[in-house]
Amino acid sequence: MAAKTIKLTDEERIYSQLSEYLEDELSPADRAAFDEFVKGKKLDSLTTDYGIARGKLQIEAQRLFLDEARLHSIHQLVEDDAARANHEAQDIDAFSKTEVRNQAVRFTLLLLVLGAAVVFGIKFFSAEKKAPFKALDSLIYEAIVMSEDAEERLDFPTDSMADLNNYFKRYPDLGFTPKVLQGPGQGWELNGATVIDYEVAKILAVKMKATSSDEHLYLFLFEGALSSLPPSTPGNHQGLMYQAYASDKLNVIAWQASPEMTGMMIGYRGAKDLAEIAFRMVGL
């Protein structure tokens, strides 16, 4: 702005001298020139009007003022030693309160995490163990393979139920306690047993043969819940609640043999016959 060179008009000079005229700060020559201009332009009330308008502008401007909060924030730009000491004390106090609050929050969070871990643990360990493999498909396959090549598949050929139970009882790391099995009943004889190791689960497998024919039956017991199998036609044999399935050749019943163990009987007989044999061998 300072670079501009402005030549004032007479009118601009007079208007710019209004305040000086009112405060009587003009030189006698300038005052005379002012009066002459006003008289010539018939602006007799110019100075009075200006004085009034200026007063109104000043009043309007005074409506603008800084509120207490903003004024306080300006005051806070500077502090003396005493104020600083007070503030530091307040800061320390606030920090202490914050720290106590944070400790409480941390402690609460820790309790929540521990609680969640306990709940998770209870749920995890108390949950019904589900068969970690596709039991139905896998064991039908095993039954078919065993019927075709029994010698290769049976690790423990025996016709003694006592030996069979002893074999299962001594088998290491089964992951569950096998039930003591009874004989399959009249018309059937025990062929032997094996433990199928699927890495994720071990399955007790027992093979029976009909005494009067080449018909075979297969009993499987493994850790897990019946509910892990697909729902199917339910059946009940003297309290043994089972689900019946059928493949192209074989029939299958499955039941909850114990709280931790699922039983599966596979053969060519109907579901009721299979359930009867299962009831006889495994019981409730």
Added chain:
Amino acid sequence: MARGAARKYDAGAAAFFLENLCQDVDLILRFGFALALDEGKAQKLVKKTYASIVSEIPELLDLESTKIRLRLLRRAWELFHEEPEEGVSHTHVSDLLRDLDLATRSSLFLVDVFGLTFEEAREITKMDDAELRHYLAKGRKKLLRFRFD
């Protein structure tokens, strides 16, 4: 501003800040409004102005209040021109100022509202005498036509 950012001074300098410098906060706010045409922006300018001047308190201690006021006004003027940003508001003052250019608004406020001398107003705006009178005349003409009612 956070307390940690507060400028530390002895009790005398801190009292000087509160009792002398801070007496002009409303004046700086009004000047800021004349510059920015917006109260919020004017408030920010006040804060910036004072924040920038607190480091100079030791050298302000011996100055007359008039000189301190001029220093504050000049600082506000400089800071506004670093980031010139105008707003909109609806008051009598803003209605009067809205159509006026920045130099005219500033001149009118410095001389007719704050009562500064021409020399003082020139010290703030760095205008020469003719320039200041030109803008002041322009502002006064508008002022005389303006109806506050």
